[in-house]
Amino acid sequence: MPYGYDKPITSFGKKFITTAHPSKNFIKRVERNLPVNSNESSIALKLYNNLNSCLVYNEEFVAFNQDISIGFMSKIYNKQINEFNVQDNDAICKSWAELFSYFLTRNNIENVINDMAFHRYVIFKADGYVFKADATELKESYTKMDDLTRAKLQLKPEGLTALIQTENGVEYVNIYDLGLHLDENIDLTFDNFQNKTNMLINKLKEETNFGKKYYEDDIEEKFNLINELLQEETLDSLAGIQYINNLIRMFFSNDELKHFTYNYYKEKEGNRYRIIEVINYNENSKAKETDFDYDNFEGINFIYRGKGLEEYSKRKTRKIKEASDKIDEEVIERNR
Amino acid sequence: MQELRDLVAKEISLYEKTGCQNDIYKLKKLKIIEEIFEDEGCFFKMKREDALHILEELGINNYEDYYKKLISYNKFQKNIENFNI
Structure with missing residues (x-):
């Protein structure tokens, strides 16, 4: 059973309001191939994937173990949203959350940024669920990767989860496991860019006796x-x-x-x-x-x-x- | 890359002239390879083993070294617009 959809969204955090904008080029890249006519969760997921593939970590920042001395925080937390452009794509949890929140608001999806503790992530409502989006937290799965890294290795994200009420309390369930009707084009992004060449190579393998020899290196x-x-x-x-x-x-x-x-x-x-x-x-x-x-x-x-x-x-x-x-x-x- | 395209075109014309039945498979392969090579960044989109197969198929000596040159960083930067990044 979905948790918290009847609660006001502001009970999860603060709304992010800004007058600053990322560069036009950056917006174009994040909103590329957006399934505009699809449901809200598909749009959010697409934005999430695109944004993660555009951003890299700020060299001085790691989601866990971050230095919380005042000097470090003020240096890194004062970065404005409009400082993002094609050359400078580094992010930390706060700037990531602000950027994602900015893009959700731009696409009319109700959202807030949590205001508890030091770590920041985004909460938003879509299709009857309350979602938590966090790309800058290392997941406790075997891959130990956050979604910023996963996106670049073409792996499916793990940080976009829905809040579900169970007997044991509230649990986070991955958006892919909810059984939502997600737009077909979203999954394609993970291997889209090599589709045509791979299709041709498969054809080459099927139609001819190509590729009998196998090059196996350790x-x-x-x-x-x-x-x-x-x-x-x-x-x-x-x-x-x-x-x-x-x-x-x-x-x-x-x-x-x-x-x-x-x-x-x-x-x-x-x-x-x-x-x-x-x-x-x-x-x-x-x-x-x-x-x-x-x-x-x-x-x-x-x-x-x-x-x-x-x-x-x-x-x-x-x-x-x-x-x-x-x-x-x-x-x-x-x-x- | 242009060098490879020329090579494929040359081979195709050779096989088309002879028109031997046994060469049909070879010609089919070459036609598909020609189509693959239309994409300037194709070597960044296929698996290494497939790339090596293709280069070997075209009869290139030291195909592993040749492949390394094809996927160098400079080539990657030239083709960066073809990628979904």
């Missing part, structure tokens, strides 16, 4: 290949992350992707800690469904964001420096 070799590819390039942060995710999708099968987990560790850097994000592959990770262990780096690890990318940018600056040195030499020679 996982470690695939990881090495990715690292090898990355080392040859200089990556800037957002496009770099998209590139890495793309490589992961190309190199690993859907079954292998299930064993991927998102993890992080802290590294001391002078007076402060830096968060290094890691993609971990562990064949036994399914068995640890209930075990919520942050420092589990068994299996193969792969640097997703953090130190790795920083090293590449260092290399980039070195290249620029070398180039400018060359110019200096030329100038000196010319002046002789």
